[in-house]
Amino acid sequence: MSNIKKVLVVGGLISLMLAIFVGCGDAPAEGDEDKETIGLVVSTLNNPFFVSLEEGVEEEAEDMGYDLTVLDSQDDSSQELSNVEDLVQQEVSLILINPVDSEAVESAVTIANDADIPVVTLDRSSEGGEVVSHVASDNVAGGEMAGDFIVDELDNEGKVVELEGVPGASATRDRGEGFNNAIDDSDLEVIASQTANFNRQEGLSVMENILQAEEEIDAVFAHNDEMALGALRAIEDSGRDIMVVGFDATDDAREAVSEGSMAATVAQQPELIGSMGVEVSSDFLTDEEIDEYIPVELELVTE
Template sequence: MRKVLSLVLVLVLVLAVFAGCQPKQEEPAEGGAKVGLIVSTLNNPFFVTLKDGAEAKAAELGLELTVLDSENDSAKELARMEDLITKGVDVILINPTDSDAVGNAIKAANDAGIPVITLDRGANAGEVVTHIASDNVSGGKMAGEFIVEQLGGKGKVVELEGIAGTSAARDRGQGFNAALEGTDVEVVAKQVADFDRTKGLSVMENILQAQPEIDAVFAHNDEMALGAQKAVEASGRDILIVGFDATDDAVKAVGEGKMAATVAQQPSMIGSLGVEAAQSVINGEALDEFVPVDLMLVK
């Protein structure tokens, strides 16, 4: 009997040692590469969708993704970058609050030896591996050509600009104004509304009071376009409105005839491609300097 008990005890000990040598099932996930994503603001549906696309792709690839919100504040953006550097992430994706100011944050990552990828908005300083975004110049031109066509090549338009210093605002405005060249369509007012719906409303109210004749409005994003639409609706004037981003609210407004059109980006794809690019960097694969994401006009 004692021999049987001794054999059982030995067997239990052997099994225990063997089990202790086996890797835990959750370790591969915990040992996955770490990627950081800094978003300019999560108070905008476009960037929420971008974040969602990044999170879905990270889950698919088994990457650990940390998402931080800069709240449209360059100082907070730098602090978020420092947080990710401290966490020791392998790659950082960043959607800049300002293409100039973000340079300090990117340089901090450069100094720490962490590769950086920019999303939607580019950076004017610091070294980045690649930039993933829609062709904003092309999108602005698409909007301008649509307005010129709708107005028969003649009329007065308003341009609501995004946050000064962002590549998106600069490029969309560049493309839009290029489309008006050689036509009789005149920009009678151009004001910054910071990509914000409430500011779009207040800025447009002021422009409506100052400008007796307006045929169309081009807003650098849908949030400003939707704000402008409310101001125009309250004024009772008939003004064509074109936005940019094709957010759910804007597409609904186009369907209801409250907006004429919106340039459709694919924010979910921008986020997804960003994470794919991060995986490529981790794998040591080469990337193009710019990865364009297709656009289309929703009208």
């Protein structure tokens, strides 16, 4: 083959390869189609329970092929409102929201409603606005579990402290309702009932004050494990022997129960709440029929 023919052949091959390369660049690659985006507004990521909930949402969203935008409200309802406004501006397909306060969140839900963006609540409900589904544990039943356990352990009589969660949160209301339902027919006396806002440091501080004010305390029921662990620290520092029961079964609480320093905790499944939230969202977005309330099972951890 002459040198001229060789050059022509090589040149033709190069041209063909460039054409293929450019053509591939112009065609959309498989799987590059626009994915729907789900927004998650979580009450706080400064709490192991809600970190686990967020992880459940994230893993399920990835498995189901959704993009996910996560915004932390930092236990501030005004920040929560701003977060929802941001997601509305981004035109997400659906908003999952774990409210800071079940009453205050109504404004945020209404903003999403006005933008025709569906809302699913996780763990805590909304007192207003239109919500397509609510995924949560039965907090009333969980409170009753804790109350029944304390009644049995104290042989139906004693003095009890109740550490409440964030005022206005449905979990606070429901867990307190269940607990008080369980002890109503007993001879237990609730000698103090104060909020510690689901926070460990506040649980410590509030319990220190109660210990100074009350000479006789047989048990403490805290609406979540963070407050329970704070109260436990205060009790241990005081040298007194007081039974503590929490709620959520976080890793720290399970360890305390296993060691015997905490008597029990009601086990929620935050990762399952998160993943089920994505599942019900997907069902809604694909026009499948969904329930207004999706319950997630509880159990009492005592060892």
